[in-house]
Amino acid sequence: MTQATSSYTDDIAIRVRGLKKSFGSFHIHNGIDLDIPVGKVTYIMGGSGCGKSLLLKQIMGFISPDVGTIDIFGERMDATNFQKxxxxRRHLGILFQNGALFDSLSVYDNVAFSLKERLDLSKSETDARVESLLKSVGLAMVHATKAPSELSGGQRKRVALARAVAMKPKIMMYDEPTTGLDPVTTMMVTNLIRDISEEHKLTTIVISHDTHVVFSVAENIAFLKDGKVRYVGPPRGVFEVEDADVEEFFVLETRYKEEKK
Amino acid sequence: MAGMKQIHRRGHIFLQQFDFIGVQSLTVITFSAIFIGAVMAFQTYIPLHQFGMESFLGPSVGIALTRELAPVFCGIMVAGRAGAAIAAEIATMRVTEQIDAMEALGTDPHDYIMAPRILAGTLVLPLLCIYFILIGCFAGWAIGTLVLECDGAVYWQQLGWAVDFTDVWQGLAKAVIFGFFVSSLGCFYGYNAGNSAESVGVATNKAVVATILLILFSDYILTAYLPYDPSNLILH
Incomplete structure (x- = not known):
């Protein structure tokens, strides 16, 4: 059913090797090699259009790479086989950029979706789990009967996060979680990512542009440029690496954000 | 037990779609049937009157509605109303990453989104078709007796004599197939929509146009080749 890789080690949650992906004449990924360590918060950063979100979609199996492999806890990802x-995917949870809540379902039904689909829980057990999940993201049960359209942007992301962690994934991925949010909500969502990661002992991957919050939350950074990984390592290491592109992105972005403040 | 729960959940979605595609189409189907039945009565009365065969008004209206007009118009009307809505809803789910989210949560969208809609569309269209035939025949009778001064009793007597099981079987067989086309093409174009807002409109447009063309094309094929007697299907 699943293919174990010979180079897999227990401290690697996701291993990406030689990933290439093109759309027509646009070569987005030109051979990505990346290891995501278990139990750490890894930020994947880079400029617009460098293929950060595409990488996440390939890890989730929504899009197949042209060339290359992705192993999750030693199991080979195969986007063509839904059962596999x-x-x-039982290991994976994802928070989409806009939450991707099911419009036709209430907040309760969104959070309870995978509990109802995959577990054989009673109504009272499901109620208790939903209440606990909403509480863990800072929402009260009073929101449970609301439709997603009645929620603010921050609340939608919190509900989506509660839904994503409902099945207790080992790896949680966030696709630009703070894009379009005000500074206060950005801080709240960032703290939530850190808290959820610590509470559930998750391997966390965050796709982000935001160099301001990265140094307070990230334990590991991967920087993408021209379809390749140009830097992987601890956040402070980006200032020591001799790569003009890495320096330009982090130094200029950080300076720009500080000036903006 | 878990399987029963899942059937119950899918059953709930099936009933929602049955209501949406079927019950909520009743208004548009009622008006379509009234006007089609009335026009049929007017149009067939003129040549029938020329030959002194006004008593054949009931059979003309009844057979035309049962074999042809009811299934085709039901298919087209439901394609415009429900097929378009299905395509737009699923395409919006695609654009807003709700389908990706569903897959990420371990649920197959084909099973959760599409199967209940296709099943509901396939089963509800024959029922709408029967309703269309009844309303259309009453509209033809109303025009025949109130405007064209035909004998109402003769209208029903001749209609009952002329329209038999084979006409009903052909009409309902077409309706089942058209219902499948309406719902499955709505799902297909919605599911395969692109990732932009524009793609919702494109998917909706494609779903309606493709469904109507396929209904008209398959209507010709079914009319030409569907056996007059359903038992021939088994014999062949």
Whole structure:
């Protein structure tokens, strides 16, 4: 059913090797090699259009790479086999950029979606789990009957986060979680990512542009440029690496954000 | 037990879609049937009157509605109303990453989103078709007796004599197939929509145009090749 890789080690949650992806004449990924360590918060950063979100979609199995492999806890991702994907995705949770809440369902039904679909829980057990999940993201049960359209941007992301962690994934991924949010909500969502990661002992991957919050939350940074990983390592290491592109992105972005403040 | 719960959940979505595609189409189907039945009565009365065969008004209206007009118009009307809505809803789910989110949560969108809609569309269209035939025949009778001064009793007597099981079977068989086309093409174009807001409109447009063309094309094929007697399907 699943193929173990010979180079897999227990401290690697996701291993990406030689990933290439093109859309027509646009070569987005030109051979990405990346290891995501277990139990750490890894930020994947880079300029617009460098393929950060695409990498996340390939890890989730929504899009197949042209060339290359992705192993999750030693199991080979195969986007063409839904049953195998389903098996591997039990490890994965994802928070989409806009939450991607199901419009036709209430907040309760969104959070309870995978509990109802995949577990055989009673109504009272489901109620208790939903209440606990909403509480863990700072929302009260009073919101449970609301439709997603009645929530603010921050509340939608919190509900989506509660839904994503409902099945207790080992790896949680965030696709630009703070894009379009005000500074206060950005801080709240960032703290939530850190708290959820610590509370559930998750391997966390965050796709972000935001160099301001990265140094307070990230334990590991991967920087993408021209379809390749140009830097992987601890956040402070970006200032020591001799790469003009890395320096330009982090130094200029940080300076620009501080000037803006 | 978990399987029963899942059937119950899918059953709930099926009933929602049955209501949306079927019950909520009743208004548009009622008006379509009234006007089609009335026009049929007017149009067929003129040549029938020329030959002194006004008593064949009921059979003309009844057979035309049962074999042809009811299934085709039901298909087209439901494609415009429900097929378009299905395509737009699923395309919006695609654009807003709700389908990706569903897959990420371990649920197959084909099973959760599409199967209940396709099943509901396939089963509800024959029922709408029967309703269309009844309303259309009453509209033809109303025009025949109130405007064209035909004998109402003769209208029903001749209609009952002329329209038999084979006409009903052909009409309902077409309706089942058209219902499948309406719902499955709505799902197909919605599911395969692109990732932009524009793609919602494109998917909706494609779903409606493709469904109507496929209904008209398959209507010709079914009319030409569907056996007059359903038992021939088994014999062949």
């Amino acid at each position: 994907l389903k098996h591997i």
